[in-house]
Amino acid sequence: MGDYPSRSVNSTAGHLGVTPRHAQGAGSGVSPSAYEEPPIGGGGALPKKSRFSLETGFRGLSTAAGAMVLVIIVAIAVFLISKAIPAIQADSENFLTYNRWSPNEATPAFGIAVLALGTVLTSLIALVVAVPIALGIALFLTHYAPRRLATPLGFVIDLLAAVPSVVFGLWGRDLFQQPVRDFSVWLNHYFGWLPIFGGEGPFGQSLMLGGLVLAIMVLPIVTSLSREVFQQTPGMNEEAALALGATKWEMIRTAVLPYGKPGVIAAVMLGLGRALGETIALALTLGITWEISFNLIQTGGNSIAANIANSFNEANDTGRGALIASGLVLFAITLIVNMTARAIIYRRREFRDSAA
Amino acid sequence: MSLVDREMPQVVMTPDNIRSRRFPLVANLLVAVVAFAVSAVVVLTTGIGNWVLVIVLGGVLYLAGLNFAAGRVEGKRAARNRMWQAAIHTACLLAVLPLASVIWTLISKGAGRLDGDFFGTSMANIGARDANGGAYHAIVGTLEQVGIATLFAVPLGVLGAIYLVEYGRGRFAGTIRFFVDVMTGIPSIVAGLFVLSFWVLVVSKWFNDGNPEYSGFAASLALTVLMLPTIVRSTEEMLRLVPGPLREGSYALGVPQWKTILKIVLPTAAPGIVTGVMLAVARAAGETAPVLLVAGGLARINFDPFSGGQASLALYVYQQAADASKFAPARAWTAALTLVALVLILTIAAKLLARRNKLTR
Structure with missing residues (x-):
């Protein structure tokens, strides 16, 4: 189908030398008026493309619906910026480096230093924990598990992705907190000399708890994307590796992993995007503090999204603007991360299509 | 030898x-x-x-x-x-x-707390010492918000996918496809902030004597933003699976393209599209952050999504989790169980439907 499919489809028939009489018979249901005066040439006997038809209307409608996506993304940026600018102008401190959040005072002073750090740290913990496990599961599903086990297990992983984040938050706070606290105490006892595991306590609602809950939430995304990538490994490559005497693991290392590398990187970045933007699970599991600290196990931590959820109810006009400004930063970061990830996938897709 | x-x-x-x-x-x-x-x-x-x-x-x-x-x-x-x-x-x-x-x-x-009281009453007039109280208002809110969001997102998403598969060529279509994928990754809280700064703080003032108004409708707008890319993507994949000869057969009979799409392509892809929509609905039903920002979270029953604020099941879980009452955790967990049951039933039904789909097999 070309740019004008109704035309191009019909004109093919015209080129085959259909006589006007035949064409009239075949197409008379469409618009007979076009056949009054058949001009000379192949496609002339076919219905004229009318200027305003249902075809044009439908085409325009669907184009508008497609363009809506671009409109929404631009609108998000425009409206967030328009609400964020007055708040940032009212800020008496540096928005990027100040580490307190009191935008509702007479002289608003707020900055996202702590929030940005907490966002990045929790996401990093989540990725460090989730990515190896997710890759292991993806390999298991594609190359190790018998089909009878792989299908239900993949189903379970998909279900894990469907569980709402607020449920993970609740679970993390009410149930998972205790084991993590015990683990934190243990870490502090034996590895307290490391600054990230130091401190006097209390432990529990920490960056580590938030990061581990995030890890569970990121896991299904990374798993399902990298599973798809691994499945696409050409069977020839795998068989060639095995025929050269490679063991299964060597086959995976030499054929599957290199082939899937760009896809896995993209999957990890998409997981990162999800982790960065996660709100409610972190709002429930982090113990909110406003100290810049790399300590992973002491009660504390905060993140951009969690702060929006937590302080929205007390916010006045400036406070709301300040939260929107921090949301704008989050939007920009996730947009960059997602665009990079998608760009990797797209480059890969073109490469594959041209090679095929 | x-x-x-x-x-x-x-x-x-x-x-x-x-x-x-x-x-x-x-x-x-x-x-x-x-x-x-x-x-x-x-x-x-x-x-x-x-x-x-x-x-x-x-x-x-x-x-x-x-x-x-x-x-x-x-x-x-x-x-x-x-x-x-x-x-x-x-x-x-x-x-x-x-x-x-x-x-x-x-x-x-x-x-x-899985009892009739939980599904039959709201949180109106429930104090910190009251053990009862329910999620009726929240269930109503979730159903209405997700329903309205589906009404917006499905036509938009399906039409957008039709553009991408049937009409879109060249750079513009490529850009749209790319940004649909990027939009999938937009954090839900950002969608909430967008609707807050667009609908609640600007547009809703026109209808409400200059005062910003939280409403269930605003929440469904935010959910629409979240559902749209998912629906476009899944529908696009399904439309691509429709065999080309089906379309060509239709064109050969002189059927115009728009009619071919509506009468041949869409019905063939329908089971797959429904699966995608159900997955998107399940995801939207579990979203807390956007509802928290724009719906207000009312404690009593409000059937009107356009004024006066609403709660939702996910928001109810969050609110009860933050509540200091000793009866709140039980309510939070029961609401979470209800929410997960709703979401998982939708997801499982969608997956079973997908398994029966002839196109994907």
């Missing part, structure tokens, strides 16, 4: 000689037992940890021991293979544990 027979007379070609030796299963289990026993002895006698550390250390010892022992029998490369296989199996076990724990907790803690 062959070369082998001449050069190596002592080599006899029996099956034992030509096959590589294998590490027996019994030895494998033996290594496991020894590893965990050593781990238990070390950990428990020195008192550096509890049974969790025993398992973790035992697992590490098992992998190392397996690598060593199998290396002596089968050779280094085969032992490597074994070790990685064991590690990959462990990863799977690790992933199932949290899900099992979440589901177990949901059922054990959520069953407590």
